[in-house]
Amino acid sequence: MNTSAHDDAWLLEARSVTRRFGGLLAVDAVDLAVRRGSVHGLIGPNGAGKTTLLNLVAGVHRVSSGVLRFGARDITQHSSARRARAGIRRTFQNLKLFGEMTALENVAIGLHAQMRAGFFDAVLATPRHRREERSIEDRSMTVLHFVGLAGVAHVRSGALAYGHRRLLEIARAMVARPTLLLLDEPAAGLNVTEAAHVSELIARIRDAGTTVILVEHHMDVVMRVSDEITVLNYGRRLAHGTPAQIQEDPGVIEAYLGRSGENEGAQA
Amino acid sequence: MGALSVSEFVDLMVGGLAIGCVYSLIALGFAMIMRATNIIHFAQGEVMMLGCMCGLTSVWLLPVLPLLLVVAVGMASSGIIALAMELAVYRTLRRRRVPIMNLITATVGMSILCINAARIIWGSEPLRFPELFATTAYEFGGVRISPQLFWIMVMGVAIMGALQLFLKHTRTGLAMQAVAQDPEAAQLMGANLTRMMAYTFAISGMMAGAAGIMLGSMFFAFFEMGFITGLKGFVAATLGGLGSITGAMLGGILFGLIETFSAVFLSSAYKDGIGMILLIAILLVFPSGLVGLWQKRR
Amino acid sequence: MTASFDPTAPRRGAVHRVTLLVVAALIVLPWVEADKFALHILSLIAIASIAAMGLQVLLGYSGQLSIGQAAFYGIGAYTSALLTAKLGVPFPLALIGAGVAAAIASLLMVPITRLTGAYLAVATLGFSIIVYLFIQNEEWLTGGSYGFIGIPRAELFGYVLRDPMLSYYLNVGVAAIVYFTFARIEGSRFGRAINAIRQDADAARASGVRVTLLKSECFVIAAFVAGLAGSLYAHEVRYLAPNDFTFWKSIEILIMVVIGGVGSLAGAILGAAVVVGLPEYLRAIGDYRMLVFGAILIATMLFGEGGLAALCATLVRRVGEVSRRLALKLPPRNETAP
Numbered sequence: 001m002n003t004s005a006h007d008d009a010w011l012l013e014a015r016s017v018t019r020r021f022g023g024l025l026a027v028d029a030v031d032l033a034v035r036r037g038s039v040h041g042l043i044g045p046n047g048a049g050k051t052t053l054l055n056l057v058a059g060v061h062r063v064s065s066g067v068l069r070f071g072a073r074d075i076t077q078h079s080s081a082r083r084a085r086a087g088i089r090r091t092f093q094n095l096k097l098f099g100e101m102t103a104l105e106n107v108a109i110g111l112h113a114q115m116r117a118g119f120f121d122a123v124l125a126t127p128r129h130r131r132e133e134r135s136i137e138d139r140s141m142t143v144l145h146f147v148g149l150a151g152v153a154h155v156r157s158g159a160l161a162y163g164h165r166r167l168l169e170i171a172r173a174m175v176a177r178p179t180l181l182l183l184d185e186p187a188a189g190l191n192v193t194e195a196a197h198v199s200e201l202i203a204r205i206r207d208a209g210t211t212v213i214l215v216e217h218h219m220d221v222v223m224r225v226s227d228e229i230t231v232l233n234y235g236r237r238l239a240h241g242t243p244a245q246i247q248e249d250p251g252v253i254e255a256y257l258g259r260s261g262e263n264e265g266a267q268a
Numbered sequence: 269m270g271a272l273s274v275s276e277f278v279d280l281m282v283g284g285l286a287i288g289c290v291y292s293l294i295a296l297g298f299a300m301i302m303r304a305t306n307i308i309h310f311a312q313g314e315v316m317m318l319g320c321m322c323g324l325t326s327v328w329l330l331p332v333l334p335l336l337l338v339v340a341v342g343m344a345s346s347g348i349i350a351l352a353m354e355l356a357v358y359r360t361l362r363r364r365r366v367p368i369m370n371l372i373t374a375t376v377g378m379s380i381l382c383i384n385a386a387r388i389i390w391g392s393e394p395l396r397f398p399e400l401f402a403t404t405a406y407e408f409g410g411v412r413i414s415p416q417l418f419w420i421m422v423m424g425v426a427i428m429g430a431l432q433l434f435l436k437h438t439r440t441g442l443a444m445q446a447v448a449q450d451p452e453a454a455q456l457m458g459a460n461l462t463r464m465m466a467y468t469f470a471i472s473g474m475m476a477g478a479a480g481i482m483l484g485s486m487f488f489a490f491f492e493m494g495f496i497t498g499l500k501g502f503v504a505a506t507l508g509g510l511g512s513i514t515g516a517m518l519g520g521i522l523f524g525l526i527e528t529f530s531a532v533f534l535s536s537a538y539k540d541g542i543g544m545i546l547l548i549a550i551l552l553v554f555p556s557g558l559v560g561l562w563q564k565r566r
Numbered sequence: 567m568t569a570s571f572d573p574t575a576p577r578r579g580a581v582h583r584v585t586l587l588v589v590a591a592l593i594v595l596p597w598v599e600a601d602k603f604a605l606h607i608l609s610l611i612a613i614a615s616i617a618a619m620g621l622q623v624l625l626g627y628s629g630q631l632s633i634g635q636a637a638f639y640g641i642g643a644y645t646s647a648l649l650t651a652k653l654g655v656p657f658p659l660a661l662i663g664a665g666v667a668a669a670i671a672s673l674l675m676v677p678i679t680r681l682t683g684a685y686l687a688v689a690t691l692g693f694s695i696i697v698y699l700f701i702q703n704e705e706w707l708t709g710g711s712y713g714f715i716g717i718p719r720a721e722l723f724g725y726v727l728r729d730p731m732l733s734y735y736l737n738v739g740v741a742a743i744v745y746f747t748f749a750r751i752e753g754s755r756f757g758r759a760i761n762a763i764r765q766d767a768d769a770a771r772a773s774g775v776r777v778t779l780l781k782s783e784c785f786v787i788a789a790f791v792a793g794l795a796g797s798l799y800a801h802e803v804r805y806l807a808p809n810d811f812t813f814w815k816s817i818e819i820l821i822m823v824v825i826g827g828v829g830s831l832a833g834a835i836l837g838a839a840v841v842v843g844l845p846e847y848l849r850a851i852g853d854y855r856m857l858v859f860g861a862i863l864i865a866t867m868l869f870g871e872g873g874l875a876a877l878c879a880t881l882v883r884r885v886g887e888v889s890r891r892l893a894l895k896l897p898p899r900n901e902t903a904p
């Protein structure tokens with residue numbers, strides 16, 4: 001409604017976004033404003049709706065109501081592939097790598113939308129094909145260096161260690177230099193050292209100019225690298241602020257501590 | 269074209285309902301297997317065919333066999349055959365967690381195997397069923413109905429009713445439903461997954477066997493009968509909403525009526541094509557079928 | 567499948583050497599074995615392998631199970647027959663025309679490519695049944711059950727290919743072109759993308775890949791190639807009947823791909839050789855042909871999805887291993903190297 005320089009600061013805005021699954025209200029009128037060039041953490045107890053909200057931003061689910069804005073554009077009705085091409089990339093909580101392909105090939109898929117060579121280019125080995133293949137190889141190797149996987153570029157991704165696979169997911173999402181990167185529990189299942197490496201990687205990603213929304217359970221990762229944090233509980237926004245503010249917020253503390261007993265045995 | 273007389277209408281109605289019952293029974297099998305394993309059992313039509321053939325063979329061996337026993341033989345044999353398929357092949361493939369494409373291909377292979385085995389055993393000529401029903405038409409208030417079609421409808425409804433009772437009111441039936449909805453939770457409650465899977469195949473096989481006897485007595489038995497009819501049973505299941513048992517039953521009846529009535533107005537040469545076009549249309553436009561539409565309204 | 571960007575050149579060299587050997591053998595073959603019937607069978611194998619390679623792109627590369635390829639095979643066959651016999655179109659144009667007709671027909675399938683797994687399979691099956699019904703019923707066009715007779719032989723540059731050896735070269739030549747065309751897909755953007763779609767379509771979509779568009783492209787490519795095969799078939803046997811283009815033909819093509827190894831182009835050719843060639847050399851099978859193939863299909867799923875191609879590759883590797891060890895005079899080992 002008001003177009004001012006102030007709005008330029010917000011890369012992604014979710015206004016009163018809701019998502020219903022049958023009778024279940026997974027995300028309930030959530031507002032989210034992500035500042036350009038920041039790392040925005042998204043935390044909350046199990047089942048709070050974090051991954052659902054991320055999926056809404058990514059376009060995997062349609063919002064039941066509400067508006068999503070990316071830069072100046074309303075992307076509420078856009079498909080996920082369209083958003084990907086517009087500069088929103090994501091990783092998956094359960095790792096969706098192409099297991100039969102090498103690390104390098106996985107990353108190359110991230111560049112698919114930036115290139116044009118098609119079936120006939122491949123068959124006839126046109127200059128465009130050769131030019132693009134070289135570019136893809138260079139850019140993919142660069143990003144593998146960036147995350148620290150250059151040594152395993154030609155290893156089948158299914159054969160990589162778990163920690164490396166998580167890094168590869170990030171590399172694939174990063175290679176197209178997305179404007180907005182959605183990370184869904186990138187440190188899940190990692191040990192302390194690996195988690196620290198991921199934190200440091202996220203910071204470098206932000207410094208390279210990509211805005212990040214980070215869903216994570218590893219508190220040290222979130223607190224260390226986030227510029228701002230939004231806390232969800234029962235699908236609603238519970239709190240919002242800097243890591244320091246969130247750590248002191250009584251509502252947040254209660255939500256986590258009060259529920260820690262009930263959470264035993266609950267599904268992730 | 270033009271209007272139909274009352275008796276013509278009744279004939280079509282009865283014919284459509286009867287073949288609809290056949291489709292429903294086959295569709296049920298698809299739905300049950302789909303719920304339990306997430307695959308389309310390509311060989312379901314062949315299970316029906318083999319049940320029909322076994323039933324026919326039993327009548328050859330014992331000509332005095334009454335109708336109900338013939339149906340029982342048909343149901344038992346196809347139940348066993350379907351169970352054998354599961355035990356010999358499908359179970360192993362699932363345990364190995366092969367990609368779903370391989371499972372589907374295996375069912376295609378099973379289908380080929382059955383069709384050709386049947387051709388070798390029973391030959392490639394269509395085989396007539398002996399008269400299993402009375403021949404003089406029944407009369408209900410001035411309307412004449414063929415006994416064969418009448419009893420097929422009655423049997424079909426009875427079998428489907430029995431199945432519903434079984435699923436809703438017996439421990440095993442409830443366990444099967446639980447496993448179909450949420451295998452992990454059901455297992456935690458004590459359900460034996462492998463046994464439930466076996467029951468699923470056996471029961472869907474039995475349904476198909478009944479359908480086979482009915483179909484065979486309405487037309488004739490031959491080695492390829494399972495192919496197109498199986499496909500139509502699948503269309504019916506999809507129409508009702510794949511994975512829904514009630515939907516399969518309704519879909520079968522509805523499809524039987526659609527096919528019978530439209531054959532009057534369209535060239536009979538393309539009669540089979542109706543089902544195929546309907547199938548593609550459903551898959552594209554409302555893949556969740558009738559049940560899906562119903563649920564959306566609520 | 568060899569990886570893109572992979573610097574392991576030695577493997578590539580070996581594959582090239584084997585391919586050259588095979589091509590040379592195929593060129594020389596008719597001079598060694600001039601039996602007309604054998605050449606005819608080899609022609610049929612080549613023709614079948616073209617359709618199989620098309621399905622390989624669909625199934626092996628992009629992961630779409632289509633059991634309706636016979637429809638495009640049939641459309642190609644009848645189109646070519648009509649163009650040459652009724653309209654006097656020269657064969658090379660009819661050949662391309664057949665491919666184009668099949669490709670255009672496949673555009674009808676584009677909405678279907680949204681589907682996956684068994685739903686897609688059933689939809690392709692439904693489509694192929696509709697095409698079959700059309701072929702059978704529209705007698706004025708196709709001759710229906712009476713068949714389409716009087717299809718002229720293939721001719722190139724005005725020269726009729728009367729000698730089986732010449733049609734052998736034609737059919738094997740087209741098959742080779744198709745093979746080498748598809749072989750170039752693997753290490754390319756297109757090839758990687760459809761491979762990714764096969765492994766995880768959602769992840770591909772999240773990376774910006776236009777999944778439905780690419781899946782449709784694969785359908786059109788496979789249909790075009792099946793149409794080419796149909797045309798070659800029509801001019802090889804010079805008589806068409808609807809029975810040649812039923813669901814069973816689609817299944818045969820699937821069997822070729824599965825037996826040969828899903829994902830391997832060479833496997834598609836091996837599979838075609840087995841499905842078309844085996845019954846000729848094992849006359850005893852005769853009636854039991856499809857029964858045996860059904861069993862092989864199940865067995866392949868149970869025991870080894872790599873099919874014949876994987877089997878051959880393992881054999882070649884073992885032989886290479888053994889001969890290397892013999893050459894170096896090393897003791898035999900139980901396990902092969904990773």
